[in-house]
Amino acid sequence: MTDDDPYADDPFFRHQYDGEWNACIGRQGHEENYLDGYIDAAIELADAIIDKKLFAKRDTLVLPILYNARHAIELALKFTTDRLLGVDLLKNDGIRRNYNIGAYWERLHGADIGDEKMRSVIDALKPFVVSVSRIDSDGQELRYFLNRENEASLAQYSIANLKLIQQSLRDLEKLLSDLKYQTLDLADECSTKAYTKRCSRRDLFEIARMIPPREKWSEKEFDDQKEAVKARFRLSNRQFSNALNTIQANREMVAIIGVESPLLHLADDDVVWVIEQWRRLHPVRDDAADGNEGLDYSDPSRFKGMKERLILYSQVIKEINDRLSADALADLEAIFYLERDRIFSEDYEACVDHARRKQAVNNDREQDIRHLVEKTNLLQCLQGGVAKLGRLKLAERLKAL
Numbered sequence: 001m002t003d004d005d006p007y008a009d010d011p012f013f014r015h016q017y018d019g020e021w022n023a024c025i026g027r028q029g030h031e032e033n034y035l036d037g038y039i040d041a042a043i044e045l046a047d048a049i050i051d052k053k054l055f056a057k058r059d060t061l062v063l064p065i066l067y068n069a070r071h072a073i074e075l076a077l078k079f080t081t082d083r084l085l086g087v088d089l090l091k092n093d094g095i096r097r098n099y100n101i102g103a104y105w106e107r108l109h110g111a112d113i114g115d116e117k118m119r120s121v122i123d124a125l126k127p128f129v130v131s132v133s134r135i136d137s138d139g140q141e142l143r144y145f146l147n148r149e150n151e152a153s154l155a156q157y158s159i160a161n162l163k164l165i166q167q168s169l170r171d172l173e174k175l176l177s178d179l180k181y182q183t184l185d186l187a188d189e190c191s192t193k194a195y196t197k198r199c200s201r202r203d204l205f206e207i208a209r210m211i212p213p214r215e216k217w218s219e220k221e222f223d224d225q226k227e228a229v230k231a232r233f234r235l236s237n238r239q240f241s242n243a244l245n246t247i248q249a250n251r252e253m254v255a256i257i258g259v260e261s262p263l264l265h266l267a268d269d270d271v272v273w274v275i276e277q278w279r280r281l282h283p284v285r286d287d288a289a290d291g292n293e294g295l296d297y298s299d300p301s302r303f304k305g306m307k308e309r310l311i312l313y314s315q316v317i318k319e320i321n322d323r324l325s326a327d328a329l330a331d332l333e334a335i336f337y338l339e340r341d342r343i344f345s346e347d348y349e350a351c352v353d354h355a356r357r358k359q360a361v362n363n364d365r366e367q368d369i370r371h372l373v374e375k376t377n378l379l380q381c382l383q384g385g386v387a388k389l390g391r392l393k394l395a396e397r398l399k400a401l
Contacts, residue, residue: 035072041068042072067139067142069128069165069169073101076180077125081104089186090113109123115203135154185202189202189344194253197242198233198239198242203233226240252388278378278379281312281374282378313373327352330353330359335381336375382398383398
């Protein structure tokens with residue numbers, strides 16, 4: 001060790017200028033590296049033993065394989081618990097952090113979380129949790145030959161089949177991945193407030209797709225689907241009514257049942273007209289004729305074409321500037337980014353307000369318009385954005401342009 005480099009003599013962490021094999025850890029790492037790493041390690045070890053026929057290493061490597069699997073389950077359950085506590089989907093009952101994965105699973109299962117997919121994944125994890133809890137309740141017996149009572153670990157077991165373990169690890173990997181992403185999605189969706197105590201935002205979208213259009217709610221078809229929804233999502237009449245109220249108050253969900261919502265500051269004809277102007281700058285491409293083969297970059301006609309295009313840009317920008325108000329322009333920009341950046345539709349109003357304030361600070365409407373009309377994906381994003389906001393007929397009109 002030296003003053004200049006405290007890791008100079010470190011057998012594991014001395015600096016190696018080798019970008020190909022340097023792994024990111026610590027401040028350059030991520031919690032998900034832990035979640036994925038241990039199950040990946042278990043699978044890689046199991047595959048190596050079987051694929052390479054490492055019979056002599058079966059008895060030694062089976063222990064880290066099973067420990068890594070157990071630790072992966074523990075990390076996943078703690079990750080989900082922490083995330084759901086952070087968004088108040090779990091009650092903070094003062095449970096102490098420990099290594100008892102059975103207790104963590106029981107807590108999640110007992111919470112009966114208001115999300116169908118989350119409940120399904122938690123239920124599917126039960127056999128794995130029961131198995132590893134039975135052989136190693138506190139994370140000791142797979143790591144040490146003697147347990148806390150100074151007795152031989154795993155005393156009730158004598159063999160473990162690596163082929164069975166290999167297949168089960170892959171099933172477990174899929175479940176842990178599903179749990180991680182369901183957790184992240186559910187936590188993100190909580191910011192929208194578009195959920196009920198019993199139904200997540202994802203559940204409400206599925207319910208909207210199951211029930212008939214709003215105009216048919218007085219018919220028998222609705223009553224039949226109501227019972228199907230209640231049975232699938234385990235809803236009381238009150239919980240079903242809460243779900244319907246939330247769906248009807250949401251632009252994106254209510255569109256599924258046939259009710260459209262107006263945009264804040266733009267009429268449908270305004271959006272169509274803007275795209276028609278944009279088409280003057282971005283005509284439909286003929287892919288067969290596309291290409292630069294034989295193009296003479298010094299041809300004077302190219303410079304004439306560039307000049308004409310600049311004039312056309314100026315004309316389009318001026319016409320849009322003359323037609324759209326400041327609020328309408330902000331609305332247009334918000335719709336574009338709503339789709340491009342995969343922003344929740346519930347954030348639409350906030351996005352419009354943000355765009356309006358940004359444009360006011362810029363104080364250059366022509367540049368703001370140019371920023372939009374230069375986008376080659378403007379049509380695609382506006383079409384997706386207005387559909388997300390409940391203007392389905394407008395989305396169809398744009399589809400034809």
